[in-house]
Amino acid sequence: MSDTDSPRRRTRGGGGAARRAERTAVSVETAKYIERNIPNFEVLTEEALQIIEANAETVLAEIGVNFVDNPYALDLWREAGAEIDGERVRIPRGLARELCKTAPSTITQHARNPERSVEIGGKNLVIAPVYGPPFVRDAEGGRRYATMADFNKFVKLGYMSKWLHHSGGTVCEPTDVPVNKRHLDMLYAHMSLSDKPFMGSVTEPSRAQDSVDMCEILFGGLDGRTVMTSLININSPMTFDSIMMGALEVYARANQACIISPFIVGGAMAPVSVAGTLTQVLAEVLAGVAYSQLVRKGAPVIMGAFVTSIDMNSGAPTFGTPEASHITYGAGQLARRLGLPYRSAGSFCGSKLPDAQAAYETANSLNMGLLSGVNFMLHGCGWLEGGLVSSFEKFVMDADQLGALHHFAKGVSIDENAQAMGALREVGPGGHFLGCEHTQNNFKTAFWRSDLFDYKPFETWADEGERDTVALATARVEKQLNDYQQPHLDPAIDEALRAYVREKKDSMQDSFI
C-alpha cells in the first residue's frame, strides 16, 4: 500500500475542525477542459492528404501488419475478411477505414467528481500530465529513481493544478514497488488522492482487469460508463504485441477508452520523411482502431500519434522540432477525416534540466498541440530528458503555461464591450487607458496572468535574490504540496479499495517484470 498520510490526517482526533475549515479555504479550482473557439492549423493540402490516405491503404493491403502471439486477433481479422499469413495481417483496401466507423467521435470520461468529467473529441482539449518516466528530478535532490512517494506527490500536484483536467496514469514509475503490484498502488493513488479522471494499467491484460475491477468499486458499478482512458502503444513499425492488445481487449469489452498510438522516433521506427511517417502512422492507427471495433463495435478509442524526430549525430530522440510539428499537424488532419478523437503533443523536451532548452522545446510542442486540434494531450506537464525523467519543477512550470493555452483557445470576442469604442472616444489621442471606465470594468479578466513567472520590477526581483524560473518553481511545488488537501472519498469505498489492493498483493509473489 502506498504511504498516503492524508487518510490518517482525516482520522486524527482533537479539535481540528476549525483548523480543517481554514485549510478547506485553499482553492483547488480546476478549469473546464478547453473548448476551442479558434480554427485548427492545417499544414497538409487536400492532395497530400489523399496521397497519404491512399498510401496507408496500400501499406495495409500489400505490406500488412503483424499481430504477434495473438491467435484470437488473427481469427477476428480472418472473419472480417483480412488475409492472414503467419502473424501477418493484410487488410483489403477500405476495410479498416470501414471498420473504424463504429468508433464514437466523442468520448465522455466520467470522473468520481462529476464536475471533473471530460468530453474527449470535437473542438475540445483535455490535458493530462507526463506518463512513464523511471526517474524523477528536483532542484534539491537531483535525478534519481522514482518511488511511490514521488508518484503520490505528482498526483497531488496534478490535483492542485488548475489547468490540468486529468490525473493521468504512470506519472512516474514507482520503482520501489514490484512491477506486478505497482499498478494497484498507482490506481489507488489516483482514486484516493485526486478526484480528476485517470488512466488504467496496460502492462498486462490482468492488470487492465484489475483497473476495471477497482473502478467498479470506486464508481459503485460502471453501468457502461467510460471512466478510464488508457494508453495502448503500437510497437512501430506495424507490430501489435499481445500484451498491449490483451489490455486493449479487456478495455474495449468493458467500454473503457483506449488511446491507440504509434510510438515513433522518425528515422528509426518510421521513414525519415514526414509524409512517409504519416503514412505509417495512419496505417497503424487504422489497423489498431479497426481491431478495437472487431473486439467490440462501438468501443471508445482515440487516434494517437507519439512521433518525434531523431538526432542523426547521437541517435537521441529530439523534441519540439519542426518535423515533429509537421507530423503532429498532419496527423490531426488525418484524425479529423477519420472522425476520431486525436491524441498528440505534450511538454516534450530533450533537455536534462528544466532550463531554456526545455522551455523552448516544450512551448513549441504545447503550441502545436493546441493548434493541431489535439483532443487529449498526454504528457501535458512535467516531461524532462526525452521522457526519462518526471521533473517536479517542470511539472508546475508547464502546468502554468497550460493556462495560456486555455486563454488563447477562447478566441477573440467581438461583442460591443470588446469593441471598446467608448474607451477610444473617452481617452482619445495622447491619453491613457489605465483609468478609463472600460479598463476598470474589464481588467480583471482581460489578460491571462502566470501564477509562476516573475513580473516584478528589476529592483524588487534583485532584492529577493534574483530567482530564476526553477527557483520560483521549487517554491511553488512546496506550496502546492503544503496546501494540498485530499478530496473527500466515502470511507467505505476507500476501505473496499484498500482491501482489493491488499488481497491482490497477498495473492502474488513479487515480480520485477
Add this chain to the structure above:
Amino acid sequence: MSDTDSPRRRTRGGGGAARRAERTAVSVETAKYIERNIPNFEVLTEEALQIIEANAETVLAEIGVNFVDNPYALDLWREAGAEIDGERVRIPRGLARELCKTAPSTITQHARNPERSVEIGGKNLVIAPVYGPPFVRDAEGGRRYATMADFNKFVKLGYMSKWLHHSGGTVCEPTDVPVNKRHLDMLYAHMSLSDKPFMGSVTEPSRAQDSVDMCEILFGGLDGRTVMTSLININSPMTFDSIMMGALEVYARANQACIISPFIVGGAMAPVSVAGTLTQVLAEVLAGVAYSQLVRKGAPVIMGAFVTSIDMNSGAPTFGTPEASHITYGAGQLARRLGLPYRSAGSFCGSKLPDAQAAYETANSLNMGLLSGVNFMLHGCGWLEGGLVSSFEKFVMDADQLGALHHFAKGVSIDENAQAMGALREVGPGGHFLGCEHTQNNFKTAFWRSDLFDYKPFETWADEGERDTVALATARVEKQLNDYQQPHLDPAIDEALRAYVREKKDSMQDSFI
C-alpha cells in the same frame, strides 16, 4: 569612432596569407529569408475583420489623430481632404485606406552583399535582431549599461548567425557615446562589420539624413534603391510626433523603407480588449501609412504592430501571452487585407534572465510570428527583460531557434521520395529504418538540428559538467566572436565612411538628448 580591431588586422604585415586563408574557411553561411510554404493561422472571422475595419474608419473620422508640432503634415492632410482642428486630423471614411493603395506590397531591401538582399512582403519572413535596450547582460558580467563595444559584438554575432537575415539597428544603446553622435558609430558598425541589410536612425530627422548620406557612400549612390528599413513608432494612442514623422519624411522622400508601428501595452496605450486594440492599431497604421504616401506616393512602408499585454498587478508589460498572440494574428490578417508587408512578433519575454520563463515566452512569440504571416520580424533574437536588456546568451539561443522556423516554413513535401513507400516495403513490420536506403539517402537533410542544444547521452552530459542552456550559450558567444572575420569592404569606401563620421562628429558639441 567605434573600436573595431578588424581593419587593423587586415593591414597587419608579415606572411599572414596562409593564416588568413585558413581563417577564411570559417563558414559564415546565411540562410535565405524564409519563403513560407505553409498557410497563415487566422484567428479573426470575416465578420470580426469587417467590424474592426469599420470601427477604425470611425476612429479616424470622428475621433481623429494628432500630428504634433508639424504644420507641414497638417497642410498635406488638409490638401488631401482631412478636417484639421488644431493638431487634430480627422480623416473622412475611406480616405486613409485609399491613400494606402500607392504603397508597394513588397519591398526589396538591398544589402551591400547582393546575396543578402531581402524581399519584405508576400509569403516571406525576414528576421532582424533585438532593437533598443539600454542594458546588456551576459553570464559573466551580469546586467550593465550597454557600450559601443557591446554594440559591435552584437553586430558581429548577427553577422555570424546563419538564421538571421538582417543586421538590425540599435541592437543595444551605446550609452558611452553622446546621443547626438551615436547613430554615426552604429551605422558605421553595421556597414563595416556586417554585409547584411540594416536599419537607419530615427531619433532626429537630421540623423535620418545622415543615414541616407552614409548609404550613398556605402552603395556608391542609391539610384532609387531601398537600402534601409527603419522603425517609426507611433506614440499610441493616436499621436504622431514631429521627430518620428520628420525621420519618416526624410526616408519616404529617399525611397527608404519605414516600419510604421503602433507601440502598445494593452490596457495602457490602448483598450484592455483585443478587438479594441486591433481597432486602434489599424486606425493608427492607416493614418501613418497614408501620411507616408502624402509625403511621397509609392514610399515603401511596412505595417507594424508592437503590441503586448500588461500585468494589472504590477503594471509591467507581459510577453508571450495569449492576448498578445490574438492581436498579432489579427493584425496580420488586417495587414494582408491592406496589401502591406507586416512587422510584428520577436524574441519577447519579461524575464530578467535567459531562463525557462524567457524561453517559454519567446517560443510562444516566435511561433506566432511565423504563423501570423509576419514579413519583417524585428527583435528576432536577444531580447530580455521586457526590452530593457540585450542578452548575449539569449541572442545565440534565440538565433538558433530561428532555424526551426525556417524548417517548419518549408511545409511538407509529398513527392515520391518523401512518400517513402519503398522504405516501408523494405523494412516492413518489426524492422527498423536506421539502415535502410531511404534513410541513408535522406538523413542529412531530413531533420532540423539545433547547433546549441544538448542532445548528448545523460552520462556524457554529466561528465562534461551538467551544463545548462546558458552555459552552452556562453561558450557559443565566445566561439562565434573568436571565429568572426570582417567581410571585405572597399578600403576607399571604408575611409570615406570614416571621414564622414569624423567630420560630422567634429561639427557637433556632445549632447545627451
